[in-house]
Amino acid sequence: MLGEFELIRHYFAAAACARAGGEVVLGIGDDCALLDIPTGEQLAVSTDTLVAGVHFPDPCDPFLLGQRALAVAASDLAAMGATPIGFTLALTLPAADALWLAEFARGLDAMALDCSLRLIGGDTTRGPLCLTVTVFGRVPAGQALVRHGAQVGDLLCVGGALGEAAGALPLVLGQAEAAADVAEHLLARYWSPQPQLALGEALRGRATAALDISDGLLADCGHIAKASGVALRIERERVPLAAPLRRFAGDAEALRCALAGGDDYVLAFTLPPAELAALQDAQWPVHVIGCVAAGLGVQLVDATGNELPVSARGYNHFHA
Amino acid sequence: MLGEFELIRHYFAAAACARAGGEVVLGIGDDCALLDIPTGEQLAVSTDTLVAGVHFPDPCDPFLLGQRALAVAASDLAAMGATPIGFTLALTLPAADALWLAEFARGLDAMALDCSLRLIGGDTTRGPLCLTVTVFGRVPAGQALVRHGAQVGDLLCVGGALGEAAGALPLVLGQAEAAADVAEHLLARYWSPQPQLALGEALRGRATAALDISDGLLADCGHIAKASGVALRIERERVPLAAPLRRFAGDAEALRCALAGGDDYVLAFTLPPAELAALQDAQWPVHVIGCVAAGLGVQLVDATGNELPVSARGYNHFHA
Structure with a gap:
């Protein structure tokens, strides 16, 4: 069975290279990832968790789950008007099933490519199936789409x-x-x-x-x-x-x-x-x-x- | 029972104000949090998951769990030489137990204050007890402590x-x-x-x-x-x-x-x-x-x- 680092490297290699944006200075493999945020821009961050049996049926097709988990999180960047940079994946699994992981990673890769998001870090743990995706984007300072600006007449x-x-x-x-x-x-x-x-x-x-x-x-x-x-x-x-x-x-x-x-x-x-x-x-x-x-x-x-x-x-x- | 937004606002209000660092432009309550990263600095990001029964005993003292969950994640910022900014919390709970949440939040607050980390966002979901903390810090460009620089003679x-x-x-x-x-x-x-x-x-x-x-x-x-x-x-x-x-x-x-x-x-x-x-x-x-x-x-x-x-x-x- 592969160890934690090998697991991530092996299955999620494609997502980790999904885009070559200059913002990712250091990706997977160190204690932290490092991002460069261009001068005049702000970082947008959002976290979403999907729990098996609550947010998706269990069992389900891991390819589709991979797609959906990232799409749901990336949608928060869209809602802020942010340009995608990358994401971290915290994946809790009952067991490291090779076929499941390969399919899940394939779904994740597909959506990462669609959204121009690069996998920059994560954590794999053993437990009841649960995923937390944190997405990162950038937006020119002061131009983020917030919830509190609606005006009468709009x-x-x-x-x-x-x-x-x-x-x-x-x-x-x-x-x-x-x-x-x-x-x-x-x-x-x-x-x-x-x-x-x-x-x-x-x-x-x-x-x-x-x-x-x-x-x-x-x-x-x-x-x-x-x-x-x-x-x-x-x-x-x-x-x-x-x-x-x-x-x-x-x-x-x-x-x-x-x-x-x-x-x-x-x-x-x-x-x-x-x-x-x-x-x-x-x-x-x-x-x-x-x-x-x-x-x-x-x-x-x-x-x-x-x-x-x-x-x-x-x-x-x-x-x- | 409190809804998701009220849950976070009510119990985690202190952690959301734990520090007044100028980097947090927008905290909890919108689709994304917004951070200002000072010119010449890079963003450091790390994600850690703790699963009940795997990474900590279940049941356990929620105050201690709150402390430990944040400390474990913050340690990755220390390992990069990063100055703390904030964190997101993805909290999956079997039920919204008021006493448990209050004690967990008190532990989280205490460590947030110790580490100068501000809660900037999160997600609360129902499911088997599991926590994912993503921490954010900043480090002068090129000065992060990485793993690949050790030299013979050091x-x-x-x-x-x-x-x-x-x-x-x-x-x-x-x-x-x-x-x-x-x-x-x-x-x-x-x-x-x-x-x-x-x-x-x-x-x-x-x-x-x-x-x-x-x-x-x-x-x-x-x-x-x-x-x-x-x-x-x-x-x-x-x-x-x-x-x-x-x-x-x-x-x-x-x-x-x-x-x-x-x-x-x-x-x-x-x-x-x-x-x-x-x-x-x-x-x-x-x-x-x-x-x-x-x-x-x-x-x-x-x-x-x-x-x-x-x-x-x-x-x-x-x-x-």
């Missing part, structure tokens, strides 16, 4: 269709079946979310607040509303729902997944109206779903402007 | 007595008893290791290689030897052993703990002979235990220079 926007990952859960758990093309589309949205890193960079200096939707649209808009001291008004008819989800789950359930389902890893952001045309002209995926109003909290309104009751809550650990 | 040194944490294990596990003063001393060495951060900073520009001893002296010297392409020669009689450990375990077992026990979190480093006097004059804890020689690997010699068989191996996950 547009509320999202970066794409919502609800598909949550809608895919019955398929992920093997509790339902669907036509092959629908199943493939929805499962891909759960297992291989695409962090909107390029969109995040494009929103620097334009969006007034942003985050990535992980807890569901309502809950995450609530975070922006609270941090900014404003109300976010969502027009139900403008929430983008993809055709495969509507076919699979029906319109009502598709909307419920979008509002309260979570796991989308699509950006939600507030935008001064004057910024909209340039972004849409440049073909960025910007869907206006409402606006920022005076007040506090999140309002859901129908096509006639009537407020709808909001009872659904986002996913929140340690809630019943 | 002295081999350690920053203090070894073996006590490993020697304390029977006490930690409740498998042995000792006189109150001895037990207190040894248990403190296991549960509250003191990362040698100031020593690490003092060694910048002086030591040619360094690391912190976590796997045992022999295994960790092996890491320096391999990275530097040299042999490290350890004189058995010069390995510092503390009196409480010798009283508790006897001389032979004390030496075994020092050589192969691990968990010391004391620095080991190589030093050009010309650097020794200034460090000792300044009262830094520098114990010369051998030298760097041509060759490869680690040699253990007795008082007459005879090489001793080295069979003990350091602690290494995924080894039988």
